[in-house]
Amino acid sequence: MTADYDGRVAIVTGAGSPDGIGFSTARMLAAAGMRIVVASTTDRILIRAEELRGRGADAVGLSADLTDPAAAEDLVRAAERRYGPVAVLVNNAGMTSVSEPDSAAEAGALSDEDWRSSLDRNLSSAFYMTRAVLPVMRAARYGRVVNVTSVSGPVLAFRGDAAYHAAKAGMAGLTRSVAVDAAASGITVNAVAPGWIATGSATPREALMGRGTPMGRSGTPDEVAGLITWLCSPAASYITGQVLVVDGGNSIDEEHHPRGERT
Numbered sequence: 627m628t629a630d631y632d633g634r635v636a637i638v639t640g641a642g643s644p645d646g647i648g649f650s651t652a653r654m655l656a657a658a659g660m661r662i663v664v665a666s667t668t669d670r671i672l673i674r675a676e677e678l679r680g681r682g683a684d685a686v687g688l689s690a691d692l693t694d695p696a697a698a699e700d701l702v703r704a705a706e707r708r709y710g711p712v713a714v715l716v717n718n719a720g721m722t723s724v725s726e727p728d729s730a731a732e733a734g735a736l737s738d739e740d741w742r743s744s745l746d747r748n749l750s751s752a753f754y755m756t757r758a759v760l761p762v763m764r765a766a767r768y769g770r771v772v773n774v775t776s777v778s779g780p781v782l783a784f785r786g787d788a789a790y791h792a793a794k795a796g797m798a799g800l801t802r803s804v805a806v807d808a809a810a811s812g813i814t815v816n817a818v819a820p821g822w823i824a825t826g827s828a829t830p831r832e833a834l835m836g837r838g839t840p841m842g843r844s845g846t847p848d849e850v851a852g853l854i855t856w857l858c859s860p861a862a863s864y865i866t867g868q869v870l871v872v873d874g875g876n877s878i879d880e881e882h883h884p885r886g887e888r889t
Contacts, residue, residue: 631859632659635709637701639692639755640719640774641674642666645826647774648718649674650851655858656683660714663705665690667719684709692719693746698754702762711766714858715759718774720748720793730787744789749796756804760813769813770858771804773797774850777821780869781877798869805867814866816857820850821873838882841874 636655641648641664649664656662656678662685664674675687686708690697705712729740752773763769778784779794798817805815822828822836824844836844850872856862857870871877 634713636660636714637663638716639665647847650847654855692751695754699758702758714770717752719751733788748793764811767812771815773817775817802867817869819871839874839876
């Protein structure tokens with residue numbers, strides 16, 4: 627499959643964490659032969675790009691606030707100036723932000739500002755990036771867009787974070803809508819929905835929830851990135867508009883016993 631990726635250009639957003647899904651995806655795409663633009667909100671992305679280059683990748687890191695539509699446009703244009711037309715976009719930005727963390731709350735206690743902030747970070751950023759890259763992909767009659775959503779919102783919910791769930795459910799709808807509109811241009815648009823994943827930002831409670839899955843553990847960033855990488859390949863040419871769950875079977879398990887009572 628490596629030859630199929632050679633020379634293509636990929637943008638991976640939300641790749642600033644060294645042990646997150648975004649950077650794991652960037653490593654896999656680079657190993658497959660793609661030229662990589664990684665982005666995050668802080669300058670730590672420069673370190674990630676340097677690490678990719680240390681592995682032999684052709685990669686550059688750019689910092690951008692992708693809740694700003696102009697910044698999303700600028701990021702795509704910068705990638706084009708550096709490498710040429712963008713063939714792959716992985717919208718992983720959102721979730722936990724180092725520079726501006728979410729203020730989670732249930733709907734009755736959620737402020738207008740926190741509602742807008744979470745939707746901008748987790749949904750609008752993906753829309754702005756997708757809108758910016760679609761003309762490039764349509765001109766080439768080829769493209770792969772993969773949105774990293776979550777089981778939280780499209781499939782399940784946990785307590786006390788209404789805005790996050792609304793935004794991640796919105797990503798599933800955005801995925802399907804763009805998939806239908808762009809299919810005739812050779813562009814596929816899919817979403818990957820992780821469950822409990824052992825990233826650097828995972829809390830002790832989230833690790834505990836991971837141990838409650840049928841597999842008895844949290845997933846790894848590489849286990850999510852492997853699916854994303856395949857969806858970015860030419861081989862995934864007839865799969866579009868799908869939301870693919872990566873959660874160790876947690877969302878299909880009806881028997882959630884109290885702790886210590888599983889038989």
